Amino acid sequence: MTLSASDIRRRFLEFFQDKAAHEIVPSSPSVPHDDPTLLFTNAGMNPFVPYFLGVEKAPYSPPRAADTQKCIRAGGKHNDLEDVGYDTYHHTFFEMLGNWSFGNYFKKEAIAWAWELVVERWGLPAHRLYASVYAPKEGDPGNFDQEAYDIWAALFISKGCDPAVQIVHGNVKDNFWMMGETGPCGPCSELHVDLTPEGNPVTGRNLVNNDSDLCIEIWNLVFIQYNAEADGTFRELPAKHVDTGMGFERACSIIQNTNGFTDFSKKPSNYATDVFQPIFRKLEALSGKTYVNIYPELGADRSLFTEEMKTAIAFRVIADHLRTLSFSIADGIMPGNNGRNYVLRRILRRAVRYGRQLGFSGEKPFFGALVATLVAEMGGVFPELKNRQDVVRQTLEQEETSFNQTLDRGLKEFESMVSALLSNHAEYASVLNKSPKADSTLNDELLRISRQFSGVNAFLLYDTYGFPIDLTELLCAERGLEVDMPGFNELMEQQQERSRAAQKSNIVRALDISTEAVTEFLGFENDSVEATILEIHPQEDALFVITDKTVFYAEMGGQAGDTGVMDTDDNQIEITGTQQIGKARAHIIPQSQIAVGDKVTLKLDAARRRPIEAHHTATHLLHWALHEIVSADAAQQGSSVDENRLRFDFNS
Numbered sequence: 226m227t228l229s230a231s232d233i234r235r236r237f238l239e240f241f242q243d244k245a246a247h248e249i250v251p252s253s254p255s256v257p258h259d260d261p262t263l264l265f266t267n268a269g270m271n272p273f274v275p276y277f278l279g280v281e282k283a284p285y286s287p288p289r290a291a292d293t294q295k296c297i298r299a300g301g302k303h304n305d306l307e308d309v310g311y312d313t314y315h316h317t318f319f320e321m322l323g324n325w326s327f328g329n330y331f332k333k334e335a336i337a338w339a340w341e342l343v344v345e346r347w348g349l350p351a352h353r354l355y356a357s358v359y360a361p362k363e364g365d366p367g368n369f370d371q372e373a374y375d376i377w378a379a380l381f382i383s384k385g386c387d388p389a390v391q392i393v394h395g396n397v398k399d400n401f402w403m404m405g406e407t408g409p410c411g412p413c414s415e416l417h418v419d420l421t422p423e424g425n426p427v428t429g430r431n432l433v434n435n436d437s438d439l440c441i442e443i444w445n446l447v448f449i450q451y452n453a454e455a456d457g458t459f460r461e462l463p464a465k466h467v468d469t470g471m472g473f474e475r476a477c478s479i480i481q482n483t484n485g486f487t488d489f490s491k492k493p494s495n496y497a498t499d500v501f502q503p504i505f506r507k508l509e510a511l512s513g514k515t516y517v518n519i520y521p522e523l524g525a526d527r528s529l530f531t532e533e534m535k536t537a538i539a540f541r542v543i544a545d546h547l548r549t550l551s552f553s554i555a556d557g558i559m560p561g562n563n564g565r566n567y568v569l570r571r572i573l574r575r576a577v578r579y580g581r582q583l584g585f586s587g588e589k590p591f592f593g594a595l596v597a598t599l600v601a602e603m604g605g606v607f608p609e610l611k612n613r614q615d616v617v618r619q620t621l622e623q624e625e626t627s628f629n630q631t632l633d634r635g636l637k638e639f640e641s642m643v644s645a646l647l648s649n650h651a652e653y654a655s656v657l658n659k660s661p662k663a664d665s666t667l668n669d670e671l672l673r674i675s676r677q678f679s680g681v682n683a684f685l686l687y688d689t690y691g692f693p694i695d696l697t698e699l700l701c702a703e704r705g706l707e708v709d710m711p712g713f714n715e716l717m718e719q720q721q722e723r724s725r726a727a728q729k730s731n732i733v734r735a736l737d738i739s740t741e742a743v744t745e746f747l748g749f750e751n752d753s754v755e756a757t758i759l760e761i762h763p764q765e766d767a768l769f770v771i772t773d774k775t776v777f778y779a780e781m782g783g784q785a786g787d788t789g790v791m792d793t794d795d796n797q798i799e800i801t802g803t804q805q806i807g808k809a810r811a812h813i814i815p816q817s818q819i820a821v822g823d824k825v826t827l828k829l830d831a832a833r834r835r836p837i838e839a840h841h842t843a844t845h846l847l848h849w850a851l852h853e854i855v856s857a858d859a860a861q862q863g864s865s866v867d868e869n870r871l872r873f874d875f876n877s
């Protein structure tokens with residue numbers, strides 16, 4: 226009988242609980258708390274960083290734990306997005322099974338238990354297992370990991386295997402684990418499994434760390450002993466720790482696909498397990514298409530894929546992205562325009578576009594309808610998913626609907642950009658063919674550049690149709706084209722610069738002015754007041770007029786300033802905004818004929834002020850309600866209040 230995914234998860238945890246008194250702890254959220262260096266929780270060890278650093282004591286007795294941690298690798302140092310759907314074993318969301326020692330046991334126990342679980346209990350033939358050990362090059366941190374080598378060697382010999390074949394040396398890239406540029410780190414030993422039908426250790430060994438889906442890493446044992454400092458040095462930690470991470474979906478794949486390590490005739494895939502099958506069945510029911518478990522060759526030309534291959538990839542990408550999005554939203558991160566929120570929006574838009582391959586569209590949306598299936602499968606282990614099911618579904622539905630409004634038009638625009646590009650390129654190629662450059666490398670380079678999808682077009686798709694750049698890159702890759710990324714990045718930077726400048730302009734102008742003047746505020750009782758002009762500060766395109774009295778509320782704390790008019794003896798001047806400068810209030814007006822000492826009447830636009838007041842009040846009510854309904858820790862991060870709407874940012 227083959228083990229189900231939930232059996233495998235449970236057996237891993239129970240092994241460490243029963244064998245060596247590890248406390249089983251729940252997964253932390255998929256977004257790290259208090260760690261600005263990480264976009265998402267990308268490894269099981271993230272939540273335990275304070276214990277490794279010694280700034281907090283692990284609350285377990287003995288100080289050991291085991292868990293399954295929700296991980297997302299879709300941005301930052303560890304990012305697997307590009308591989309998803311094309312191979313059998315990369316995901317943006319995955320579970321990492323781990324056992325942890327916080328200053329307690331070290332290499333001997335960690336390696337012996339890993340061996341016992343995988344070889345003795347689960348039955349992986351020892352000759353199909355490769356263990357890698359750290360072998361630094363000159364200038365790399367630390368020394369050759371002789372201790373780990375010796376422990377592995379004794380275990381392999383006990384099964385009649387040759388350590389010189391089964392143990393692989395790895396450099397700093399593969400065998401010195403770091404969670405990011407800084408943080409706890411150390412040498413590691415990875416367990417790679419030979420999945421070739423013949424299982425020949427000598428040839429299988431060459432596949433280790435070679436991007437082969439016939440020899441994959443399933444478990445990484447990290448021996449944490451340093452902290453990577455911001456200045457690039459490695460500080461020895463006060464105690465030594467163990468951090469192990471087993472790819473749960475990979476473990477399910479090799480156990481289930483080989484029928485408990487007895488049949489290696491077909492290539493295992495994480496997708497051919499009960500982790501993904503229910504989602505595929507639902508997608509089949511919704512789309513009327515059938516999932517076929519086929520994969521392209523590594524690096525194959527995407528423009529030559531068959532429809533069947535494209536459909537298989539779309540199934541996998543959608544299932545993967547559904548998991549990433551659902552777990553993140555359940556943990557309180559919404560798709561948005563910045564940082565990790567934008568990573569989610571990008572992933573969602575990618576998924577919606579892959580949905581086109583399965584026949585989904587604005588008239589036939591699909592994403593929200595998959596949530597119930599995922600919750601049925603995983604809501605037991607991760608109750609937060611079940612509790613937030615409605616929010617997850619609604620968010621996916623809204624985001625899909627909103628992108629559907631521009632996706633098809635954008636795709637059409639993309640197609641016409643590509644045909645223009647290809648015809649220009651053909652013309653250019655024929656010119657070059659007739660009179661080639663003397664230097665043939667230059668010829669090739671010119672041809673390559675003439676086939677580039679321009680940064681301007683990529684920016685247009687981004688700005689007008691909401692195409693994240695990786696979506697455009699993907700579309701281009703499918704047509705055998707590449708995007709001029711430096712060109713795109715330059716336009717993005719210019720746009721960001723413009724919006725930063727626009728945001729700053731008023732505030733900077735107000736900050737540039739200094740005044741001792743004091744303005745009396747009478748705006749709670751009145752909509753207009755007679756006032757005397759005390760100071761006039763000419764700016765590039767406006768006058769900042771300070772008066773002795775005002776009824777105008779100034780822009781402050783995210784609330785829009787009042788607008789209205791200033792009546793002089795013979796003129797009515799529009800006031801476009803109000804700013805506070807020290808104790809004075811400045812009314813912003815266009816260049817006009819006024820002078821210090823003039824008497825004016827200030828009348829605010831009361832019809833605009835009332836909804837601003839209402840939104841201001843509603844902000845307080847909302848803040849109160851969030852404390853009542855969401856959580857007492859719902860903390861205001863910022864807000865924006867104007868006549869049309871309010872926005873309230875909070876963390877919880």
Ligand code: SER
Nearest residue numbers: 268270445468469470
């Ligand atoms: N930190 C290691 C990894 O993520 C082992 O948990 O691979």
